Amino acid sequence: MTAGELPIGKGLVFQGEDVLKGRVIEQLMCNGRVDLERESARAGASADWYADQLGRIDQFETDGLITREGGVITVTPKGAPVLRVIASLFDSYLTPSVKQHAVAV
Numbered sequence: 001m002t003a004g005e006l007p008i009g010k011g012l013v014f015q016g017e018d019v020l021k022g023r024v025i026e027q028l029m030c031n032g033r034v035d036l037e038r039e040s041a042r043a044g045a046s047a048d049w050y051a052d053q054l055g056r057i058d059q060f061e062t063d064g065l066i067t068r069e070g071g072v073i074t075v076t077p078k079g080a081p082v083l084r085v086i087a088s089l090f091d092s093y094l095t096p097s098v099k100q101h102a103v104a105v
Contacts, residue, residue: 017043017092018092019043020040020043020045020049021091021092023039023042024036024039024050024087024090025090027039028073028086029083029084032074032075032080032083033072033073033074033075034072035071036071036072037070037071037072038071047071050089050090053089053090056089057073057089060086063078064076064078064079065079065082066079
């Protein structure tokens with residue numbers, strides 16, 4: 001700014017499935033719940049776009065970290081401390097080793 005010019009920033013524009021996944025992560029992190037079916041319809045995505053994560057979702061439910069009613073995932077009080085781990089299921093930019101670290105419950 002000392003030269004009288006505006007600083008230039010770089011960024012990425014989210015498109016396609018990135019928008020959907022970002023919205024799902026945002027809903028989980030901000031509200032502690034997300035309606036996957038509603039978000040899928042809103043984004044015009046297939047209803048099974050998250051099918052590859054169902055095993056991990058099932059495990060979080062078995063561990064009492066989330067509840068699931070249809071496509072609605074709600075983080076339980078027990079799951080609140082590991083909310084970032086739960087939300088990371090939908091982050092395709094994290095490496096598999098980061099997504100699969102152990103969670104003490």
